[in-house]
Structures are given as C-alpha cells and as structure tokens.
Amino acid sequence: MKCGLEIHVQLETESKLFCTCHTNYQEAAPNTNICYVCLNQPGAKPYPPNQAALDGAVMIALMLGCKISPEVTYFMRKHYDYPDLPSGYQRTSIPIGYEGDLNGVRIREVHLEEDPGQYKPDMGIVDFNRSGIPLIEIVTEPDMTSPEEARKFLRELIRVLEYSGSARGEGTMRADVNISLEGGKRAEIKNVNSIKGAYKALQFELVRQKNLLKRGIEIKQETRAFLESQMITVPMRLKEEAEDYRYIPDPDLPPMIAEVEKVELIREEMPEPAHIKTERFTEEYGIKKDHAQVITSELELADAFEEVARQVDPEFAALWMRDELKRVLSYNKLSFKESEITTAQLVELLKMLQDKKITTKAGQRIIEQLPQNPKMPGLIAEEMGLVGVVEDDTILEAVKQAIQENPAAVSDYFEGKSKALNFLVGQVMRITRGKADPTRTNQMVQEELEAQKIE
Numbered sequence: 001m002k003c004g005l006e007i008h009v010q011l012e013t014e015s016k017l018f019c020t021c022h023t024n025y026q027e028a029a030p031n032t033n034i035c036y037v038c039l040n041q042p043g044a045k046p047y048p049p050n051q052a053a054l055d056g057a058v059m060i061a062l063m064l065g066c067k068i069s070p071e072v073t074y075f076m077r078k079h080y081d082y083p084d085l086p087s088g089y090q091r092t093s094i095p096i097g098y099e100g101d102l103n104g105v106r107i108r109e110v111h112l113e114e115d116p117g118q119y120k121p122d123m124g125i126v127d128f129n130r131s132g133i134p135l136i137e138i139v140t141e142p143d144m145t146s147p148e149e150a151r152k153f154l155r156e157l158i159r160v161l162e163y164s165g166s167a168r169g170e171g172t173m174r175a176d177v178n179i180s181l182e183g184g185k186r187a188e189i190k191n192v193n194s195i196k197g198a199y200k201a202l203q204f205e206l207v208r209q210k211n212l213l214k215r216g217i218e219i220k221q222e223t224r225a226f227l228e229s230q231m232i233t234v235p236m237r238l239k240e241e242a243e244d245y246r247y248i249p250d251p252d253l254p255p256m257i258a259e260v261e262k263v264e265l266i267r268e269e270m271p272e273p274a275h276i277k278t279e280r281f282t283e284e285y286g287i288k289k290d291h292a293q294v295i296t297s298e299l300e301l302a303d304a305f306e307e308v309a310r311q312v313d314p315e316f317a318a319l320w321m322r323d324e325l326k327r328v329l330s331y332n333k334l335s336f337k338e339s340e341i342t343t344a345q346l347v348e349l350l351k352m353l354q355d356k357k358i359t360t361k362a363g364q365r366i367i368e369q370l371p372q373n374p375k376m377p378g379l380i381a382e383e384m385g386l387v388g389v390v391e392d393d394t395i396l397e398a399v400k401q402a403i404q405e406n407p408a409a410v411s412d413y414f415e416g417k418s419k420a421l422n423f424l425v426g427q428v429m430r431i432t433r434g435k436a437d438p439t440r441t442n443q444m445v446q447e448e449l450e451a452q453k454i455e
Contacts, residue, residue, distance in 0.1 A: 001206055003150050003179050004142035005198070008135050009161055010115065010172035011056045016132035017114045018046035018091070018253075025118075025129035038132035040087035045252050049075070053112060053134035054096075056166030058258065059266050060136055061097025061110040063160050063273040068097055068263050074255040075112075079246045083126050084117035091250055092137070096258070102160065103275055105153050106141040113137055136167060142178065147202035150177070154195045159274040163299050170195060177201055177226075181209045184219030189233050192226050201226040204233055277302055285314035294322045301325075301336040307343040312350045320350060324367050332371050339371040349377040361434045362386035388435050392444070395428065395436045399448050402427035413449055421445060 013023055019037035022028070036044040058068060073096060077089040092113035100107030117131040138157065144150045154175070161167035175198050180186040187205060192198045205224075212219055224233040272280070274296045281292035281302075295318060296302045308317045325346070329339055349370075353363045358381055365386060366377050373380075381387045402424050403410055409427075412420035421442070428441050 001145050001179060001181055002142040003144040003146075003177065003202060005138075005140045005144075005150065005153070005178070006176040007138045007140075007154070007157065008113075008115075008174045008176075009138075010168040011053050011112075011134040011136055012166055012168055013050055013052045013056070013134055015050060017050050017053055017112070017134040018132055020047070021132065023133050025127075025133065028129050030125070030127040031129065033129040034131070039128060046091070046250075049112070049253065049256070050134055052166075054256070055266060056134075056164065057096050057110060057112045057136050058263060059166055059270045060138075060161065060164050061100065062263075062267050063164055063270060064097065064100040064102055064107050064110065064138070066097030066100035066107055066110055068258050069095060070258065070260075072255045072257055075250045075253045076247045077250050078113075080244075082116070082119065084119040084128075084131070086117075086128070086131070090114060090116060091253070102153065103156055105143045105149075108139045108141050110136060110138050142180070147199050147206065150202055151195055151199040154198060156275055158195070159297065163271045163274050165271070177205075179205050179209070181206075181213060181219070183213055184209055185221040187219065187222055187224055187233075189224050189226050190236065193228075197226060197228050200228075200231045201233055204231060208233070271299055274299075274302075281305075281318075285309055285318070287315055287318040291318040291322045294326055298336050304336065304341075304343050304346065308346050308350065311347045312354070316354065317346075317350055320353075320363075320367075321346070324364055328368055328371060331368075334371055340374075341370045345370055345377055352377060352381065357381075357388070358386055359435055359437055361429060361438055365434065385433060386435070392440070395432065395441055395444055396448070398428045398431040398436065399424075399441070399444050401431055402445070403448060403452070410449065410452075421449075424449075 010023075015021060016023060016038055019035050021033045021035050021038055023033075025033055037046055061068060073094055075091045075093050078092050079089045081088060090113060093111045095109035095111050097110035098108065100110070113135050115130050115133040115135050117126050117128040119126050140153070144153060158170050158173070162169050173193060173195075175192045177189040177192055177198050178186055179189070179202060187209070189201045189205065192201050209219055223236045225236045226233050277296045278289065278292045281287055281296065282289050285292075287295075295305045301321070305317060305321055308321070325336075325341075329336060332339070349363060349366060352358045353360065358366070362381065362384075365384065366380050369375070369380050369384075370377070378387075406424060406427060409420045409423050413424070424445050425438065425442050428436055428445060429438065432441075
C-alpha cells in the first residue's frame with residue numbers, strides 16, 4: 001500500500017485572505033461575514049494577500065523542514081463549477097515551501113489558498129461566511145504504507161500546527177487521502193475531516209482494493225467520498241487531472257517574493273517543532289521517548305517541563321508530568337494552559353515528594369486539587385492532613401490492625417485471590433490516612449500474612 005495526503009487546515013487570522021471580512025464564520029449568522037470581494041461580485045477586485053496568512057504559511061513550512069522558494073510566488077485560478085464557489089474558480093498559490101520532512105514522511109509542498117463557502121445540499125442553501133478564509137495545504141509524498149502510519153503522521157502534523165499558533169488545528173482539517181496498491185490505480189478519498197476518519201477510510205479502501213485485485217477486477221483511478229456514519233467510501237467521479245482545472249495566473253493579484261531577511265526572522269521567532277523538541281528532550285534530559293512525546297503534546301506543557309527540570313530531577317519530573325499530571329488534565333478535560341497550574345506549584349509538589357514530606361498517594365491527591373486553584377501544594381497538604389510519612393513501626397501496627405479487622409480478606413488471600421492483598425493494603429493506607437509508603441506497605445502486608453501462615 002502507498003498513501004499520500006493532501007491536508008487543508010484554516011489559518012488563524014482575524015480577516016480573510018483577500019478582504020477584511022471577519023473569519024469567525026461559525027459564530028456569525030449565515031451569510032453575514034461577506035462582502036463583494038469574497039462573493040466575487042462583478043467588478044470586485046481582491047485586496048493584497050493577508051500578511052498574517054503569508055507569514056503563518058512560511059512558519060509552518062519552516063517547521064516542517066521545508067525550503068522556502070526564492071522564486072516569485074503568485075496565485076493561480078483553479079477552475080471548477082460548484083455551488084459554494086461563486087466565481088467559478090478558487091485562488092491557490094504556487095508552492096511557498098517544498099522538500100520538507102516530518103518523521104520520515106516527505107513533504108512535497110506547502111501552499112496557500114482560499115476556503116470556499118459551505119454548501120448544504122440537504123437544505124439547498126450555501127453559507128458564504130467561510131468563503132475566502134485562508135487555508136494552508138500540505139501535500140505529502142506517498143510515503144505511508146499503512147493506515148496506522150497515516151494516523152501517526154496526522155497526529156504529529158496536528159501537533160506541529162498547534163505549536164505554530166498560526167493554524168486552527170484538527171477542528172478545521174479536511175484531508176484528501178490518496179491510496180494505491182501494487183497492480184492497481186490510485187483512488188482519492190475527498191474531504192475527510194478527522195484523523196479517525198482518515199484512518200477508517202484507509203482501512204476500508206485497503207480491504208476494498210485488495211478484494212478487487214484478488215477477483216481480477218481493474219481498480220479505476222477515481223475520486224471517492226467517505227461516509228463517516230457508515231465508515232465506508234463510495235464513488236463520486238473519475239479522477240480529475242491538473243489540466244481539468246485550467247490553471248491560470250490570477251491577473252488581479254501581484255507576484256510576491258519571500259525576502260531572505262523576513263524568512264530568517266520568522267525562523268528565529270517560531271517555536272521549536274514538537275517532533276524536534278521530543279528528540280531534544282530525550283537527549284538533553286535523559287528521559288524516555290514516550291515520556292517526551294506526551295510532555296510535548298502541548299507547547300505550554302513542554303515549556304513548563306523545561307522550567308521544572310531546572311529545579312527537580314528531570315526523570316522524576318517527567319514521570320509525574322506524564323502520568324499523574326496528564327491523568328488529572330484528562331479527567332478534567334483541560335489543556336495544561338486551561339488548568340492554570342503553575343510551574344511553582346509543580347516544583348513544590350515534586351520537592352515535597354523527593355524530600356519524603358508526603359507519600360506518593362498524598363501527592364496524587366494533592367495534584368488532583370491543583371487545576372484552577374492558586375493554592376500551593378504545601379498549603380493543600382496541610383489543609384488535607386497529608387503532611388508526613390509514617391515510619392515502619394507505625395505501618396506495622398496498621399498492618400496488624402487491618403489483618404485483624406478483615407479475616408475474610410485474609411482467608412481470600414490464602415486461597416490465592418490477589419485482590420485481597422490490594423484490599424488489605426488499602427485498609428492500611430486508610431488507617432494511616434495515606435501517609436504510609438504504598439510499596440513498603442504492600443511488602444509489609446505480605447510479610448505479616450506469610451508470618452501468620454507459618455504460625
């Protein structure tokens with residue numbers, strides 16, 4: 001299997017690509033964020049291209065390792081007839097970036113284009129609020145060989161786009177998925193609007209095309225649609241070639257040149273891409289790659305880790321931020337930025353754990369209190385009565401008490417029921433109010449039970 005992707009994502013700008021209409025199309029009433037330019041009324045001329053969109057496209061191309069074209073860049077008219085395109089053509093630039101790479105998948109090109117309107121055939125209406133919003137299109141080479149590889153690539157790409165701060169992410173993503181098998185022709189699945197959808201579409205196409213080849217049926221080069229409700233693809237039309245769109249340079253828009261100084265300024269100011277940051281974290285801080293991948297899932301979380309790692313052992317910090325912090329964020333359905341957790345709070349909590357002022361269990365309870373809470377962990381620990389780690393003598397007394405009070409669990413343990421041990425450990429943690437070390441407690445419960453068995 002060979003798979004290539006053409007990914008369209010809206011850029012984060014206040015105004016459209018060729019006019020001053022606002023881009024908050026989802027919040028506005030239908031057909032209100034429009035003007036004679038984005039409706040392509042007779043005699044209307046586009047404004048010069050939105051500078052923020054141009055800069056965002058250059059930044060994303062650089063973050064994908066692309067070369068920036070030193071040649072003159074201009075917009076073309078791509079002609080096709082569809083109700084959401086009042087002019088009968090879509091403005092799309094020639095490549096701004098080319099020959100990039102993202103984790104082994106080659107990026108053929110990155111270019112800008114304008115979004116069409118939204119056609120709703122079931123209602124027979126078109127909403128032109130979206131018409132003219134700047135899109136970035138990222139075209140890959142057919143380097144992916146399985147649905148899993150394509151899904152992994154798209155997840156990594158979305159991280160790059162989110163890090164850039166210039167794109168609106170998966171919520172506005174539309175991907176054209178190209179797939180072919182040896183002995184067959186390429187099929188293109190149009191406008192898949194999620195990573196999950198792309199994965200399911202590829203899974204279905206892989207099976208469909210394999211079955212056709214086994215039966216000796218020719219695979220046509222065609223365009224197909226993905227029906228997300230059924231997770232299948234269906235024929236739309238025979239595949240168009242570039243000639244079918246009758247590309248011509250747009251005479252209403254001036255040519256542009258990417259100035260070297262401007263490109264270098266964008267390169268200096270852009271965030272370090274997530275995939276590069278992941279590799280650096282593993283080398284610089286000596287943490288596991290899977291830890292680094294989770295920590296770099298958000299730019300703000302990655303920045304917080306670097307601050308924390310200056311004051312706390314990086315491996316210890318990575319373990320807690322990957323497991324416990326992400327657990328709490330996921331439970332509360334918050335990003336790290338939305339959680340308002342500060343690096344000062346994390347440093348204090350981790351130092352309390354390292355200095356054995358609190359137990360691991362206490363630390364887990366404290367970190368659960370941190371989202372959108374300005375209190376420091378030390379104060380939270382005092383208010384919850386979690387400060388202090390009990391010694392072995394106290395743990396042993398609690399172990400004996402738990403065993404004495406729960407004879408049924410003791411019998412279950414001797415019958416080989418593993419859950420009984422966990423129950424007894426939990427009882428010890430309850431008696432000690434979470435101040436016993438869980439690992440040491442588990443060991444002491446087993447030792448005491450075995451001692452009683454011998455007696």
